[in-house]
Amino acid sequence: MWMSEPASFGAPLPPAACPPRLSQAAAPLTRAVEVVNEFGQRRTLHIPAERSLTLYLDKHELVTLMTLGAHPEWLVLGYLRNQRLLSSPAQVESITVDWDVGAAAVRTQGGVSDWQTRTAQRIVTTGCGQGSVFGAVMEAVEQIQLDPSARLRQSQLYAILRKVRELDSVYKQAGSVHGCALFRGEELLLFVEDVGRHNAVDTIAGWSWLQAEEVLRGDDKVFYTTGRLTSEMILKAAQMGVPIVVSRSGITQMGLEVAERLGLCAIGRATHTRFLCYTHPQRLVWDTPLP
Amino acid sequence: MWMSEPASFGAPLPPAACPPRLSQAAAPLTRAVEVVNEFGQRRTLHIPAERSLTLYLDKHELVTLMTLGAHPEWLVLGYLRNQRLLSSPAQVESITVDWDVGAAAVRTQGGVSDWQTRTAQRIVTTGCGQGSVFGAVMEAVEQIQLDPSARLRQSQLYAILRKVRELDSVYKQAGSVHGCALFRGEELLLFVEDVGRHNAVDTIAGWSWLQAEEVLRGDDKVFYTTGRLTSEMILKAAQMGVPIVVSRSGITQMGLEVAERLGLCAIGRATHTRFLCYTHPQRLVWDTPLP
Numbered sequence: 001m002w003m004s005e006p007a008s009f010g011a012p013l014p015p016a017a018c019p020p021r022l023s024q025a026a027a028p029l030t031r032a033v034e035v036v037n038e039f040g041q042r043r044t045l046h047i048p049a050e051r052s053l054t055l056y057l058d059k060h061e062l063v064t065l066m067t068l069g070a071h072p073e074w075l076v077l078g079y080l081r082n083q084r085l086l087s088s089p090a091q092v093e094s095i096t097v098d099w100d101v102g103a104a105a106v107r108t109q110g111g112v113s114d115w116q117t118r119t120a121q122r123i124v125t126t127g128c129g130q131g132s133v134f135g136a137v138m139e140a141v142e143q144i145q146l147d148p149s150a151r152l153r154q155s156q157l158y159a160i161l162r163k164v165r166e167l168d169s170v171y172k173q174a175g176s177v178h179g180c181a182l183f184r185g186e187e188l189l190l191f192v193e194d195v196g197r198h199n200a201v202d203t204i205a206g207w208s209w210l211q212a213e214e215v216l217r218g219d220d221k222v223f224y225t226t227g228r229l230t231s232e233m234i235l236k237a238a239q240m241g242v243p244i245v246v247s248r249s250g251i252t253q254m255g256l257e258v259a260e261r262l263g264l265c266a267i268g269r270a271t272h273t274r275f276l277c278y279t280h281p282q283r284l285v286w287d288t289p290l291p
Numbered sequence: 292m293w294m295s296e297p298a299s300f301g302a303p304l305p306p307a308a309c310p311p312r313l314s315q316a317a318a319p320l321t322r323a324v325e326v327v328n329e330f331g332q333r334r335t336l337h338i339p340a341e342r343s344l345t346l347y348l349d350k351h352e353l354v355t356l357m358t359l360g361a362h363p364e365w366l367v368l369g370y371l372r373n374q375r376l377l378s379s380p381a382q383v384e385s386i387t388v389d390w391d392v393g394a395a396a397v398r399t400q401g402g403v404s405d406w407q408t409r410t411a412q413r414i415v416t417t418g419c420g421q422g423s424v425f426g427a428v429m430e431a432v433e434q435i436q437l438d439p440s441a442r443l444r445q446s447q448l449y450a451i452l453r454k455v456r457e458l459d460s461v462y463k464q465a466g467s468v469h470g471c472a473l474f475r476g477e478e479l480l481l482f483v484e485d486v487g488r489h490n491a492v493d494t495i496a497g498w499s500w501l502q503a504e505e506v507l508r509g510d511d512k513v514f515y516t517t518g519r520l521t522s523e524m525i526l527k528a529a530q531m532g533v534p535i536v537v538s539r540s541g542i543t544q545m546g547l548e549v550a551e552r553l554g555l556c557a558i559g560r561a562t563h564t565r566f567l568c569y570t571h572p573q574r575l576v577w578d579t580p581l582p
Contacts, residue, residue, distance in 0.1 A: 031544055036568040038445075040577050045567075050522075050544035066522075066545060154329075176519050176541035195521075195543050228467050230486075231341075231357075250467035252486050253322055253341035254357060274329050276336075281327040290330055 019210060020089055022073040025097035027051065029070055030174045046174040050195045052102045055079065058111055068170065068177060068194045071203050072097040075194075076104045078206030082236050084140070085115055089209045140235060146263050150219035150243040154288040157222075159186035160246060161270055164224055167191055171226075180204055182242070183222040189215070197227040201236045208240055222246060229255040229266050229278070238262050244283060246270050251278050310501060311380055313364040316388035318342065320359055321465045337465040341486045343393045346370065349402055359461065359468060359485045362494045363388040366485075367395045369497030373527050375431070376406055380500045431526065437554050441510035441534040445579040448513075450477035451537060452561055455515055458482055462517075471495055473533070474513040480506070488518040492527045499531055513537060520546040520557050520569075529553050535574060537561050542569050 030046040037043055053072055054064045057080070067075060073095045080086045086108075093107040160183050170177050170193045178197035182189045182204050190207050194200040204223075208216055222244045223237040229247045231254035237245045238258075244265045251259075251268050256278055259266040265283035269276045277284055321337040328334055344363055345355045348371070358366060364386045371377045377399075384398040451474055461468050461484045469488035473480045473495050481498050485491040495514075499507055513535045514528040520538045522545035528536045529549075535556045542550075542559050547569055550557040556574035560567045568575055 033547060033569065036572040036575075038564055038566050039581055043567075047542060047544055047547065050546075052545075174541075176543060250465075251338060252357075252467060253338055254343075255341075256324060256338065276329075276334075277327040278324065284327075286331050 018090075020077070020092035021094040022077075023094075023096045023098075025069075025072055025099050027069045027099045029068055029170050048170055048174045048177045048193075048195055051099065053097070053104050054102055055104045055106065057085070057106050057115060058108055059105075060115070062115070065199060066196060067199050069099065070170075070194065071192060071207070072099075072104060074192075074206035074210075075199055075203040076106060076206065077209060078202035078204065079199075080106065081205050081209055082202050082239065085112055140239065141258055141261055144238045144262055146238060146241065146243040147219035148263060150265075151283050151285050152220075152222060152244045152265065153285040156186045157246065157267070157270070157275065157284075158273060158288065160222060160224060161272065163188050164191075169193060179224075179226045181224040182208065182240075183224065184215075184218070185220045185222070197225065198232065198236075201225065201233060205236060205240055216241070219243060225249075228252060229259070229268055231255045231258040234258045234262065234264060234266060238264055246275075309381075311368070311383035312385040313368075314385075314387045314389075316360075316363055316390050318360045318390045320361055320461050339461055339465045339468045339484075339486055342390065344388070344395050345393055346395045346397065348376070348397050348406060349399055350396075351406070353406070356490060357487060358490050360390065361461075361485065362483060362498070363390075363395060365483075365497035365501075366490055366494040367397060367497065368500060369493035369495065370490075371397065372496050372500055373493050373530065376403055431530065432549060432552055435529045435553060437529060437532065437534040438510035439554060441556075442574050442576050443511075443513060443535045443556065444576040447477045448537065448558070448561070448566065448575075449564060449579065451513060451515060452563065454479050455482075460484060470515075470517045472515040473499065473531075474515065475506075475509070476511045476513070488516065489523065489527075492516065492524060496527060496531055507532070510534060516540075519543060520550070520559055522546050522549040525549045525553065525555060525557060529555055537566075 029049050031049055032044055033047050034042055034044050048068055050066055051069050052064050053067050055062045055076055076095050077089060091108050093109050096105045164181060169179060171179060177193045177195055178200050179191060179193045180200035181191040190204055192200045192203045221242040223242045224246045225233060226248045227233065228249040229245060229251040234245060234255050235258055246267045248270060249268060251266055259279040263280055265280040266278045267275050268278060273290060320340050322340055323335050324338055325333055325335050339359055341357055342360050343355050344358050346353045346367055367386050368380060368383065382399050384400050387396045455472060460470060462470060468484045468486055469491050470482065470484045471491035472482040481495055483491045483494045512533040514533045515537045516524060517539045518524065519540040520536060520542040525536060525546050526549055537558045539561060540559060542557055550570040554571055556571040557569045558566050559569060564581060
């Protein structure tokens with residue numbers, strides 16, 4: 001974590017020790033639209049906002065993301081983290097989002113070397129769409145060590161599912177968004193929604209990079225997603241050191257294989273008291289007898 | 292359509308007039324896995340297959356798709372079509388898929404010019420993931436003309452929804468896949484499932500490119516998808532000349548804007564007799580009074 005990096009002795013504290021300066025760009029998250037229902041009646045309802053955000057890395061155009069726009073600065077930071085274009089948030093001097101032009105300007109400390117090379121390989125992953133990751137992310141699996149002692153009690157899982165149900169969300173108002181959440185045990189740390197589910201997890205990855213080590217220390221992190229457990233989703237959770245992932249949906253074959261290999265406990269079809277544990281059930285503690 | 296291209300007079304029929312040779316690679320679509328349910332009981336169930344398919348265009352590695360694998364040759368053809376790397380299937384001599392190595396070799400007639408340039412721009416679209424399209428596909432909207440006289444009767448819509456419900460699907464057996472279907476009126480032409488919903492529509496686009504003109508002529512095509520109506524999904528349907536799109540899910544803001552501009556009738560939240568018409572309700576004929 002960047003806060004624990006050693007400062008050079010005798011020299012002034014390097015700029016790397018300062019957190020990146022982030023704009024706080026805001027934009028409406030839903031939009032009212034007029035529809036016609038099955039009775040031929042006109043009705044007004046809300047749909048989620050969706051806007052394009054073009055990411056400029058030290059003035060080089062990198063990518064355009066389509067996003068709800070709730071937390072664009074964390075999204076950009078998490079995107080750069082998960083694409084492994086940055087190895088520490090300390091490399092970032094500032095992220096400035098301007099919704100008038102749909103642009104996010106990222107200024108780094110000293111530039112990002114060989115970003116062209118690192119963005120050259122294309123893997124179009126499952127997601128629900130054709131997700132795109134730079135570089136051979138699959139190689140990353142071998143480098144991740146998840147704490148083998150991490151456990152989740154069944155009662156905590158049920159508390160997590162209850163908290164997610166009770167959240168005030170864009171989904172409840174407008175549908176058509178995916179939600180992700182990071183929990184410490186059953187304590188909700190952050191809940192993020194986006195029109196793209198990878199944006200939601202990238203936003204959590206960006207936010208978590210900015211937290212002090214004590215917020216994220218420990219083995220009791222649980223990542224929740226409304227979307228399917230694809231390999232990319234599992235991997236992004238594991239890259240945050242999260243050993244337990246919970247989904248309302250199912251799992252894909254690659255998601256299962258990656259979770260298996262990582263030692264990550266993947267739980268799907270989780271609603272109310274129901275769930276399926278696909279991998280590493282030894283991480284679950286059965287403390288809630290069901291009728 | 293390629294079948295109607297004029298042959299050069301006096302010269303032998305150009306190879307372009309032959310349909311591409313396609314392999315017929317087959318692979319299992321589901322896999323049995325052992326899970327633990329909420330009672331701590333071990334159960335065996337099925338999940339969808341998910342395999343990587345690396346696409347080589349005239350021996351150049353282009354992209355790796357993660358797919359269920361039901362119709363890899365149509366998927367590859369439709370991918371190249373929707374990324375606008377090909378303008379006609381006649382450009383393709385053969386598509387050979389080999390699941391043992393997870394590769395699809397595409398051999399073209401005379402090569403694809405400037406494919407590097409055309410794949411340079413990245414737009415990461417919503418999908419549920421970060422979909423990736425090459426080139427400024429949004430520009431394509433202006434070039435599409437959908438027949439303004441196309442109509443769908445409410446009773447036909449209900450017949451379409453009934454047929455989709457009754458299909459024997461991977462979804463019913465294993466969940467976690469998206470489905471797409473192309474209808475002519477209420478007649479089902481093709482139903483495709485995939486772990487990635489863009490793969491499913493790309494597969495339909497590939498298949499439809501191979502059909503004789505009379506199969507697809509006319510204004511009575513309806514595209515059905517289980518996924519959300521994102522801008523990319525709407526656009527891919529419109530590129531097949533389809534003026535009416537139906538989804539079990541909702542719509543995103545960009546999807547709505549693109550449908551509005553295209554003159555495309557976008558219908559969402561469609562199950563049984565319920566639906567919402569988001570755009571161009573003049574294309575719907577209200578022939579089924581509901582109680």
